[in-house]
Amino acid sequence: MFSAILHKSRNSTSTFLQHSRIWFSTNNQVKRTNRKNLYSRISPLGDPSVSVVPVLDNWLQEGHAVNAPELQFIVKDLRSHKRFNQALEVSEWMSSKGLCPISASDQAIQLDLIGKVRRLDYAESYFQNLSDQEKTEKLQGALLNCYVREGLVDKSLSQMQKMKEMGIASSLSYNNIMCLYMKKDLYDKVPGVLAQMKEDGVSPTIFSYKFCINSYGARSDLANVEKILEEMENDSCISPDWPMYSMIANFYIKEGLEEKALFYLKKCEDKADKSDTLAYNHLISHYASLRNKKEMMRLWELQKSNCKKQRNREYVTMLGCLVKLREFGQAEELLREWESSGNYYDFRVPNILLIGYSQNGLIEKGERMLQSMVEKGKTPTPNSWSIIASGYNANENMEKAFQCMKEALALQAENKGWRPKPNIISSILSWASTNRDAEEIEDFVNSFKNVIPMNRDKYLPLIKAYVRCGKGVDGILESMKIDKIKLDEEIESILGSRL
Template identity: 70%
Template sequence: MASTIFLKSRNFTATFLLCRPYCSTVTNSRNLFSRISPLGDPSISVSPILENWLQEGNTLSAQHLQCIIKTLRNRRRFHQALEASEWMSSKGLCTISPTDHAVQLNLIGKVCGLDSVESYFQNLSDRDKTKKAYGALLNCYVREGLVDKSLSLMQKMKDMGFVSALEYNNIMCLYLQSEQYERVPSVLAQMKKDGVAPDSFSYRICINSYGTMSDLTSMEKLLEEMEQQSHVGSDWIAYSMVANYYIKADMKEKALIYLKKCEDKASKHNAVAYNHLISHYASLGNKRAMMRLWKLQKVNCKKQLNREYITMLGCLVKIGDLDETEKLLLEWELSGNFYDFRVPNILLIGYSKRGLVEKAETMLRSMIDKQKNPTPNSWAIIAAGYVAKENMEKAFQCMKEAMAVEAQNKGWRPKSNLISSILSWATNNRDLDEVEDFVNSLKTVISMNRDMYLSLIKMYVRCGKEVDKILESMRTDNIELDEEIGEIVNSRLQ
């Protein structure tokens, strides 16, 4: 799979786009979007808001609505973005552009799946099957990892003269996604042979493939080629990627060369670049460089967001400097930033991994005393620390605390090995009611699995209760009655 640094670089690109103004009708967009923004639940319809806007006599241009759709997409509210896009199409208030069709295709792929995407594309008129529509379809195929369909469509687009660097980049990403790293350089070579100039992202993808294959010589040669392209030029992200691979290869001197180039190339006002550099120096254990960059970041960037504190705190924990981590956490608490529990969770992890789990629990309880609402993951971090210290009683209690605040993060999923350890202990040390309550709590966040069923079966057999309904539920959930469970079930008959 593509390296973490590469994935981060793509996320950072998206971040840069988010910093741009969406459109010129900012004031109108904000007025309407201020009504849509609070509707965070994707099941809530945005159509009534749009209808009311018109009924109040307000204007709603294509550009205005496109701004809102783009904002919803950037916030990953794909259901509502698709609804707004379809509403725009159905109302006939404005001409639907090729870009609008492409956006709708992309959203259908994310929300409804590939069959719906292909159906939408086939139903487009020949006039609307533009380069952008084909490109959006290709993007959907790549996202689903469909190699054959992607290559077939790519060839068709070539024949129609519809390809650009974006399409070649998509195919290279497809090979990275499918772990066919060795095929990426050949796509770049074919791209150049076809007379399509690679862009900076093209080079980054290929640099990443060489790095993943540990072909550092080819990686460095490609970076040199990139530097020589006047239409591309090198960028700090490419240098960051190369430095990362030299760090992984334990080639410290080489890594330092490219970290210096990365710092020289990046804008001194770019907080994301500082985050990359600080992370790399943490991997090298270079606290002095980390602190120097953090100081520069605070001088040159207007404000340190939670993202910056998370990076720096995580790096301090990585090098084992908990004292400095504690100081920085106090600074964050006074920063006025939104209280995001992901920030203090980093110190909780640092304490727990170093056997200071009691200190971590004391810290968490002090935050609760200050009326801060912890996430379930905060308690799970401490539960894992207690499991590591074999204090299963405390681990069990902390995991129950996590379940009690699960509503704070509906997307939270406890780690399977943590749950398995706690369930195994609870089965041998708690009564049936407690185990059933614990399993029922777990069911609110994860599907019933083998360990949960095994725990219940053990308890039922021990208490002399029938297990037929449990076994029936297992069959419904397609969980196999394996040898261990079979022996436990059969033991009740002996």
């Protein structure tokens, strides 16, 4: 539930570590010959702009051997960490050097990476340049996956039909088509794929059933959700897992059917491993949606007793649920517990409480909390100050919103992935155009113009301030021309007022 918040606000210290590792690049790789294996040299190169090819070449120059299992492991690890460009470099280096045999799986992974890193037409070209013998089931499936990822219905179905005619359509292929229909919101087509799958003699997997149940749930067809679930429960080869029951409980929560939701939450809890923190996170979030604080707290205590350590993710979930129920006292107590837990100080955790304060009219309290953390020597993320700025903006306290957003923008160099919300920036600029001098507004604009695109609404307050202060606007008009922003009637009127 709160994973979107967790995902959007990046960890500033993590970013710092990434930048500190850039020294481990082509200029210094020769000096690092004490690394014991190839993986230990490539793994630290977290910055995607750093090529791993010089590391691979140096490894050979130093007289080390390479083997397929090691390179395959490195490619797999890089893919799992979404370092796709570097994974493709290793894959292509492996095939180009001819130092070890290249399997069909290696080629399929390379095709998939080409589709991810480059355009689809490069992946298609790679496939076409393979010999007929090389266009195996794995390669055909990888091409289908590329089409599905791009959401290309016609090409996906054409490729699927080709695979069926070749007799190589597997459960994964059918699941891919179901995934495509879900992606394109063509929910009514998903059950037909499952039916065709059975008719073609291909055994459905648990994912096949999940796609089908999800398609019915998306249409609020809970009768058919129950029907497919019953089919699964009667199948001796496939048993519903806790995520399945969690998903179904969520459908009933959305429909306001609390009794049925509680029934499936009980099944979910019974099915989950008692030490599975992710299962507890799901259950706690669902009970928060039902506003059932008693069950939330029971599961939190169970989680703490059954799991060795609560990571930041678990605190984010629990804090988010307490905030949702406006239990700010308990949320503050939990935050203190987190601060003394020994976990890495990730501002994404307190940001949850800051968001709660901001959205519930307690923005001054949120700012005091953030200031207290700064006084303790903690460096917030830009998003922390941006949350406070948004709260003040909502309360129309624009002076405070302006100051807090300046604090956020001052920190963006340490968190380059962060982007201020354009609507908050526009609102602050509109206020500043009549309440701040031109130089201060210009400094403010300069602090964000390299991370969010300039448009007419961002130039307008600057023009207003310059005209009000009697400053020349030729430089602004030139910048607008470069950005291909035309003068409209309002801007012409403001410029005309100088006369």
